[in-house]
Amino acid sequence: MNTSSEIRLTDELERELSRQAMLEGREVKLVPAVKSAAGAIVRGLDKLLAFIGNVNDAMNKARARSAMYYGSQW
Numbered sequence: 001m002n003t004s005s006e007i008r009l010t011d012e013l014e015r016e017l018s019r020q021a022m023l024e025g026r027e028v029k030l031v032p033a034v035k036s037a038a039g040a041i042v043r044g045l046d047k048l049l050a051f052i053g054n055v056n057d058a059m060n061k062a063r064a065r066s067a068m069y070y071g072s073q074w
Contacts, residue, residue, distance in 0.1 A: 017030075017033070
């Protein structure tokens with residue numbers, strides 16, 4: 001087993017995987033678990049970027065309306 005600090009599991013994650021393996025009575029496969037976690041992170045980042053894009057669009061529309069309103073005052 002490689003003991004590089006970049007690939008070590010955190011204590012909490014290791015305990016959770018061990019607990020899950022003991023309760024289910026089967027082996028926990030690390031590669032599918034990591035792939036699943038990575039997929040969840042990617043989906044979360046995608047949703048975050050979409051939210052930021054929506055906020056940016058709303059702010060641009062609000063600025064345009066504000067400029068039209070203040071432009072009509074003169």
